Amino acid sequence: MSDRITLLSKREIDKMRQAGRLASQLLDYLAPMVKPGISTQELNDEAEKWTKAHNAISAPLGYKVGKVHFPKSICTSINEVICHGIPSKKVILQEGDIINIDVTPILDGYHGDTSRTFLVGEVSETAKKLVEVTEECLYRAIEVIKPNGRLGDIGAAIQEHAESEGFSVVRDFVGHGINRVFHTAPQVPHFGERGTGKKLRPGMVFTIEPMINEGTHEAELLKDGWTAVTKDRKLSAQFEHTIAVTHDGVQILTLSD
Ligand code: MF3
Numbered sequence: 406m407s408d409r410i411t412l413l414s415k416r417e418i419d420k421m422r423q424a425g426r427l428a429s430q431l432l433d434y435l436a437p438m439v440k441p442g443i444s445t446q447e448l449n450d451e452a453e454k455w456t457k458a459h460n461a462i463s464a465p466l467g468y469k470v471g472k473v474h475f476p477k478s479i480c481t482s483i484n485e486v487i488c489h490g491i492p493s494k495k496v497i498l499q500e501g502d503i504i505n506i507d508v509t510p511i512l513d514g515y516h517g518d519t520s521r522t523f524l525v526g527e528v529s530e531t532a533k534k535l536v537e538v539t540e541e542c543l544y545r546a547i548e549v550i551k552p553n554g555r556l557g558d559i560g561a562a563i564q565e566h567a568e569s570e571g572f573s574v575v576r577d578f579v580g581h582g583i584n585r586v587f588h589t590a591p592q593v594p595h596f597g598e599r600g601t602g603k604k605l606r607p608g609m610v611f612t613i614e615p616m617i618n619e620g621t622h623e624a625e626l627l628k629d630g631w632t633a634v635t636k637d638r639k640l641s642a643q644f645e646h647t648i649a650v651t652h653d654g655v656q657i658l659t660l661s662d
C-alpha cells in the first residue's frame with residue numbers, strides 16, 4: 406500500500422457519494438430480509454442481483470489480499486465473527502444472532518463501502534448494548550473530524566467510548582482510504598491518542614469501521630484465510646461509513662438520500 410494520500414476533487418467526491426448512496430440503499434434493500442431462517446448465501450445472491458441491476462459491480466467478489474480471492478459479493482459476519490465472514494448456504498440466521506453485512510458496490514469506477522450490524526429477532530441485552538455502542542462509536546468518531554485535526558482524534562473517540570462501556574476495540578483491522586482503489590492510504594485505526602497521526606485535509610476520503618468486541622480485542626483468522634473471529638469467541642459488532650473531509654468539517658458519503 407502506497408502511503409501517499411490522494412485528495413479528491415469536488416467532482417470525484419460527487420462520484421464517491423453516488424457510489425456511497427448505492428451502497429447504503431443496498432443495505433436498506435437487504436435489511437428486511439434479515440430474519441431467522443434465511444441463509445447468508447441468499448443474502449449474498451440478493452445483493453449480487455441488485456447490484457448488477459443498478460449497473461454496479463460487487464468489489465469483494467474476487468478481491469485479493471495475499472493469495473486468496475474473496476469468493477462472494479458481500480461479507481456476512483455473525484456473532485463472534487469480527488469481519489470478512491463468507492456467505493454460505495450452510496449458514497442460516499438464528500433468532501438471537503447479530504449479523505454485520507458489509508457491502509461495497511463499484512459505480513462508474515468509484516467504491517462505496519458501508520456496513521451495519523443487524524439484530525436477528527430478539528437478542529440478548531449484551532448483544533443489543535454492544536451493537537448500540539458500536540454504532541455510537543462510529544458517529545462519535547465522525548463528529549470529531551475537521552480539517553487540520555488528526556487521524557488519532559478518530560481512534561481516540563472510538564476507544565474512549567467503547568472502553569468506557571466495558572468493551573474492547575479490534576486492533577488488527579482498520580479503516581482505509583478509498584476512491585477508485587478499494588483499500589489505500591491512510592490507514593485509520595479505531596484506537597489511539599488525540600492530536601497524533603496524520604493531519605486531516607479537505608479532499609481526504611476514507612472509511613471508519615470500528616469493530617468492537619464484548620471480551621478480548623484479540624482476533625484469530627480461520628483456515629479459510631478470510632474469516633476473522635474473536636479469540637474468546639465472544640461477540641463482535643461493526644458499523645462502517647465512507648466519509649470525506651471537507652473545508653468546514655466532514656460529509657458522510659454512504660447515506661441513502
Ligand atoms: N468491505 C470490507 C471493508 O470494509 C472489505 C471486504 S474485502 C473482502 O474494508 F474481500 F473481504 F470482501
Ligand code: CO
Nearest residue numbers: 518612614645
Ligand atoms: Co472498508
Ligand code: CO
Nearest residue numbers: 507518519645
Ligand atoms: Co466494508
